[in-house]
Each structure stands twice: as structure tokens, then as C-alpha cells.
Amino acid sequence: MITLTATEENYLKYIYQLGEAQSGLVKTNDLAYKLEHSAASVTDMLKKLADKKLLTYTKYYGVSLTKTGLHIAKKVLRKHRLWETFLAKNLKFTWDKIHDIAEQLEHIQSDELTDKMDEYLGFPKFDPHGDPIPDKQGNISIPNVICLADAKLKKQYILQNVNDDSAIFLKYLNKIKLQLNDKIKIIDKEEFDETMEMLINDKMRITISNDAAKNMYVKSI
Amino acid sequence: MITLTATEENYLKYIYQLGEAQSGLVKTNDLAYKLEHSAASVTDMLKKLADKKLLTYTKYYGVSLTKTGLHIAKKVLRKHRLWETFLAKNLKFTWDKIHDIAEQLEHIQSDELTDKMDEYLGFPKFDPHGDPIPDKQGNISIPNVICLADAKLKKQYILQNVNDDSAIFLKYLNKIKLQLNDKIKIIDKEEFDETMEMLINDKMRITISNDAAKNMYVKSI
DNA sequence: TAATTTTTTTAGCTTAGCTTAAATATTTTA
């Protein structure tokens, strides 16, 4: 059981998340942007992680996680999302505050703690942002969702997932009183800029931009 | 609000704990022993913490915490003991396993988290080892206890506190089935080596060495 | 009190994880 530093764990986590979005191959500059480090620092660390056989690194080409690297990345994500669940559900934190604290808690090293937390929380499958929580074996429940930006007129949906964990976006959702599991009916979609008019829980009318809609995922009902 | 590294926080915490036991003045070698670092490393760090006005450092003489240093030390101890309480009470960890995990959790930076945990746990005054948990203001409940080694023959006591958080000592207590809040009646004390014979909860007879008794604190009933 | 032992500090080195600036490889554009 190798133990990595918080820095190394963060690299693996972001490589996993960037790789998921793309083909699996992650570029130096994309990581540098995510981590807010210089590209030179990223190159150094990628070589180090490659030496440790946590990823395969091809100069000028990009990296992808090895089996071991993937396993660790998922474990970090599992811890992050379990802690977010605890902070929101048990401690009543608002969802815009949980991410930054979970960024610290995700690096606590104790498998027994992780598994006991999982049990304590009732083995949740999704975190407070609707993101899937990997189980002990690394299995992930893929929710059957579509992007709200692609939702159809007149149809009804449930808000399942937000794709942006930043405090600024989540505070905006708080302000317009939109929450996970709210019922959404698309009333109108402006042809010019794709601004959407929606009815929330059959009573509240709101209007959101296409930029906002792109960050939300819904399930049709 | 200055933020310290985990290393700096550990120094302040141990200086506080060593200073409590002694006059308040802490020596380089005592810290080196506690932290398992070389004395040279300790000297370096003490100078650095003195520069930050967290302690007063006099060459060859020793250190003592400033008001700011004391405040931070108590906050770290507060977090450590709140987390230990959570791990034992809520997650059902045995008391020999909680300390090492709390050593990591005590460095999570979020006053809001600390205070919400305190509330979630019902504002506990003592941790699972019987150590006092500083409140938000840094106030500490001093328990009215005596060392079990000094306990009187035939008298009855309640086990309130253990003074050694090491897994090896706590596992020993598990083995002899001795727990916090157990009732202890002193049956005999051997003159030769001060070995004690005791009746636990009016039914179980055990014999413990003076070394063990020195690590336990009791309240008379 | 002088010698010896112990404690503490100083000096010089190492590693992890970052930086900027310069060099080089790749990709895009004209």
C-alpha cells in the first residue's frame, strides 16, 4: 500500500477528471490550468508520477493513468464526495461551501475511516452536486441524464446534477432558489441566445442563460 | 487570520502539552524527542516560529508560547479531540485507533467546520480518553481527578482519564477489559512494587502494575 | 574549579514542490 502526498493525489484526481471528459489523454497545459501551476511544474510532476508507474507519460504527447493510478484517483474522488455528503447532510453546510473543505478532507489517509464514513452515510450513490460516489471497489453509478441546455420544450425533468462545483455558480443557484431534485418544465427557449424560461416545482417561473443551462443535468420524467 | 502548515501546528501543540506538564518552559531536546526529529531541526523551526511571534525563544534556554501561539495550540487540540470524539462515538472506532487519524484531521482548516462538529457532537467537554476539549473560546474544564497510582485502599473510584494515547497502552486496556467510567475498588496494593489489585464494576478482579496505574486518573465516589 | 558530559546551535546538504526564462518540439496559418 503506497501512500502519496496530497499534491500527488490531486494530480491523479484531475488527470482522471480531465481524461473522463476527453478521450482519456490529458495534456500538460490543461492540467496546469486546472491546478493553477506553471506548465513546467506539471511536466516535473508527470515525470515523477510516471516513474512511480501511476501514469504513462509520452513527451509532448500527454498522459493517461495506469490501473494503479486510476484506482487511486477514484479513491480520492470517493473520499471527496463522501465528505461533501457528510458536510451537507449531517453538518448542514450549504452546497457552495462544502467543496473547499472536501479538498482538504479527501487527503486523509485511512481506508477504515473512508469505509466507516460510507456506512455511516448509508452508502450514498451521489454527492450533494449529483456526482457519482465510487464504491469501495471503484464502481460508479452512471446517471441517465441529459444536459439541461438540450432539454425539450414543454417536457418535464428533474434536476439531477450540476457540473460546476464553484462557489460562484452554486451561490447563483441558491439565489434563484434552484435545488437538486427540483422539478423543471421547459416553457420557452429563445432562439436568439437559447435563454430558457422554466417552471420550477409547478409554481416558480425563472429564466436562465444558456451558460447556466450547460452546467446542469436533468432526467426526464 | 494567519494559516500555519501542519508542521507548525504540531510544534505549537506539543509545546503547549509539554509546557502544561512542566513550568511552561519547553526545551529543545524534549520537543525533538516528542516530534521524533533531530534537535537541529527543532532549533530551526523554533527560530521560525519566534519570527512569526508565536513563541518567545531564548537561545540555550527554551521556549514558551505567546498569546497567539497558545490560542492556535488550543485550537489544534480542540480539533484533535473533537475528531476523536466523532470517530469513537459516531463511527464506532475503538479508542486505540482514533489518535492516528485525529493527528491528520486536526489540521483541516475551517473554523466553521470545527464549530459545526462541536455542535453536531453536542458540545462534548471530554474526549474518549477523558482529556478536556477546549471550547470555542479556549476554555478547558479541569476534571477533579487523582492518579490511580495514588488511590487509597478500600476506597471506590471512577476511571476518568488515561494519560497515554498510544495504541499499545489502549490495546492493553482493551485486553484487560478496562474502560472509561468503570467503577474501581482498590482491594490491595503490594508494598514491594506497588502492584494493585482492584475490583472492576463490582464483579471483575484485575491486577495492574504501578506503570499502568500511573497512566490512569480517577475520581473518588 | 577544572575536566567531562550533555545540550543546543551552526553549517552545510537533501528532497518536494513550486517559480521564471530559455530552448525545443509541434501545430496552425498563410
Next chain:
DNA sequence: TAAAATATTTAAGCTAAGCTAAAAAAATTA
């Protein structure tokens, strides 16, 4: 396809936090 732009790596250097070995101060012992 050659020039320009962009992406990536290399080189050199910094800070935090550790180390060992040597020097210096303080404490103990003879």
C-alpha cells in the same frame, strides 16, 4: 511548405522541512 504561433520541456533557482557533523554553550562530576 515555410513561417509564425503555441505547447512543452529543460535549466536554473527558491522555500519549507527535514538530515548529519562539527562547534559552542551549559550543566554535571571529579
